[in-house]
Each structure stands twice: as structure tokens, then as C-alpha cells.
Amino acid sequence: MNYLKFWGVRGSYPAPFGSHMRIGGNTVCVELRVDDHILILDGGTGIIPLGNSLIKQDKIKDVTILLTHYHWDHISGLPFFVPVFIPGWKLNIYGPGNSQEEIKKRISGQMIDPYFPIEVETWLADINYLIAHKAEFEFGPFKVETFNVHHPGITLGYRITVHDKTIVYVSDHELGFLDQAIDARQNEFNASESEIMNTIKAEERQIALEHVKNADLLIHDAQYTPEDYKIKKGWGHSCYVDTVHFAMEANVKNLYLFHLDPNYDDDKAEEIHLDTINILRQHNSPIVSNMAREGLIVDIDSL
Numbered sequence: 350m351n352y353l354k355f356w357g358v359r360g361s362y363p364a365p366f367g368s369h370m371r372i373g374g375n376t377v378c379v380e381l382r383v384d385d386h387i388l389i390l391d392g393g394t395g396i397i398p399l400g401n402s403l404i405k406q407d408k409i410k411d412v413t414i415l416l417t418h419y420h421w422d423h424i425s426g427l428p429f430f431v432p433v434f435i436p437g438w439k440l441n442i443y444g445p446g447n448s449q450e451e452i453k454k455r456i457s458g459q460m461i462d463p464y465f466p467i468e469v470e471t472w473l474a475d476i477n478y479l480i481a482h483k484a485e486f487e488f489g490p491f492k493v494e495t496f497n498v499h500h501p502g503i504t505l506g507y508r509i510t511v512h513d514k515t516i517v518y519v520s521d522h523e524l525g526f527l528d529q530a531i532d533a534r535q536n537e538f539n540a541s542e543s544e545i546m547n548t549i550k551a552e553e554r555q556i557a558l559e560h561v562k563n564a565d566l567l568i569h570d571a572q573y574t575p576e577d578y579k580i581k582k583g584w585g586h587s588c589y590v591d592t593v594h595f596a597m598e599a600n601v602k603n604l605y606l607f608h609l610d611p612n613y614d615d616d617k618a619e620e621i622h623l624d625t626i627n628i629l630r631q632h633n634s635p636i637v638s639n640m641a642r643e644g645l646i647v648d649i650d651s652l
């Protein structure tokens with residue numbers, strides 16, 4: 350089967366709490382396995398059990414990892430991803446950055462004394478650091494396009510086409526970023542300035558929609574409830590209500606709410622998902638929505 354598997358769905362920090370186990374506590378990591386080629390999205394703690402499962406097979410020893418950015422919840426599993434220590438394995442690691450050296454530095458920077466016992470030089474696999482920023486590339490059956498999203502620092506989203514199916518991965522993205530920044534200063538603008546700002550907002554929205562539109566599967570930041578988003582505006586994450594509306598406007602087929610706040614337990618996650626279903630029903634939307642959860646496998650060819 351050609352599939353997508355969620356190995357970690359939690360944003361910000363690991364949440365290995367009893368009350369969180371149906372959704373899972375590992376930070377973000379998603380595996381795409383198609384025609385015996387493996388593409389890994391982000392290297393949060395979810396990449397650790399993925400690495401442990403990979404070394405139990407010897408058919409595939411070549412993986413490509415796409416990093417959206419270098420916040421801890423996206424890279425902290427890499428020092429424990431066992432294939433890096435094994436000669437004969439090949440890893441292509443793509444991330445945002447201006448040079449390969451810079452990308453290597455950003456990843457290895459979390460593995461230096463006094464924060465970590467061993468340095469990146471102990472990695473014995475053949476590792477290539479590659480620039481993902483503003484790039485389009487192909488790997489096995491995958492065609493990958495990158496785009497920028499609103500999140501502190503340079504952060505990427507990935508649009509992946511494989512077997513005529515489109516999967517879009519946007520782990521960290523504050524959909525309301527521009528709107529709230531402009532709305533907060535609305536009374537400083539005169540009529541014509543307001544008009545310009547509204548045009549900018551509409552254009553930005555259009556650009557964001559272009560990258561996501563008609564996706565068969567969208568994995569998108571849905572970190573906060575509306576109440577929590579009110580006090581966490583500008584932190585770089587979306588309220589799930591904004592995510593659902595964005596998915597409807599982009600005409601996606603399947604939506605996976607992702608990068609859930611680690612403060613939310615399973616009951617809260619269920620409430621969020623039920624409300625998502627309600628919103629979609631109210632709008633007569635055909636979108637199938639899901640709460641991404643650890644261990645969930647999606648058959649790509651059946652999308």
C-alpha cells in the first residue's frame with residue numbers, strides 16, 4: 350500500500366500524558382511511503398519511532414526529510430533518529446536556508462555541549478543538507494513545491510504531488526496573521542489607506558489559497574480554539590475555525606487538523622473535531638475532516 354502515516358501530531362512540545370494518548374504526544378512528523386520511496390515531513394519526536402521501525406527492514410536505506418523550519422518541535426527527534434548513525438544509509442535533508450552549511454548548522458546547533466552529549470560528526474550515514482527555500486524538486490515518484498507561510502522566522506509549506514494525488518503540508522501557519530495586524534491598526538488608516546490594506550489582505554489570501562487549492566489532502570495547523578487564539582495572536586499558529594474556512598475556500602477534499610496545542614487533552618480534541626464537522630455541515634461542505642492522530646495511516650491511492 351502507498352500510504353501516509355502520522356508519527357507525531359503535537360505542536361510546541363511533547364505531551365506524553367495519559368489524558369492525551371488517543372491523539373498522541375509526539376511532536377510533528379509525517380511519513381509518506383510510495384513505491385518504496387520514503388519522504389518524511391519534519392523531524393519532531395515522532396521521527397524517533399519511525400527510525401526504530403525503519404532499521405528493522407533493509408529494503409529502503411535512502412530517505413528524504415523535508416523540514417518546514419527549525420523550531421524544536423520540528424527537529425528535536427533528529428538526534429535520536431537511528432538511521433543517521435548507520436553507515437550505508439543515505440539521508441537528504443531539505444530545509445529553509447541560504448546555504449547547505451547554514452542548514453547543517455541549524456540542525457547540528459541543537460547537538461552541542463552543554464546541551465547534548467554527542468555532536469553531529471557522530472552521524473555515519475551519508476547526509477546531504479539541501480536548500481528547500483523557493484525550490485521545486487523531484488524525488489522518486491514525488492514532485493515537491495515549497496512556499497512561504499506566516500510563522501516567526503522563515504517557515505515553509507510543502508505541496509507534494511504523487512500518483513496524481515496532491516498532499517499539502519502546512520504544519521505551522523497563522524492564517525489570521527495579516528488580518529489581525531491590519532485590523533489592530535484600522536483606526537490609524539484613512540479611507541484610501543484602508544482600501545489599500547484590504548487589497549493587500551485579499552491578495553495575500555489569494556496567494557495562500559493558490560498553494561493549497563484543490564488538494565486531495567491538506568494537513569494544516571489547527572493549534573488553538575477561538576478563545577485561546579484571542580490571547581495568542583501573533584504567536585504563529587491558527588485557530589481551527591480559520592483553518593476550516595481556509596480549507597473550504599481552497600476546495601480541498603480531506604482536511605487533517607494538525608499541530609494541536611499540547612495543553613489540549615483528548616476530550617478537548619474531540620470537541621474541536623465535532624465543531625469542525627458542524628462548521629462544514631453548516632456550509633454544506635463536502636470536505637471530510639479528521640483530527641490527525643498518532644499512528645493513523647491513510648491510503649494515498651484511495652484519496
Ligand SMILES: [Zn+2]
Nearest residue numbers: 360361422521
Ligand atoms: Zn511547530
Ligand SMILES: [Zn+2]
Nearest residue numbers: 418420500521
Ligand atoms: Zn514553529
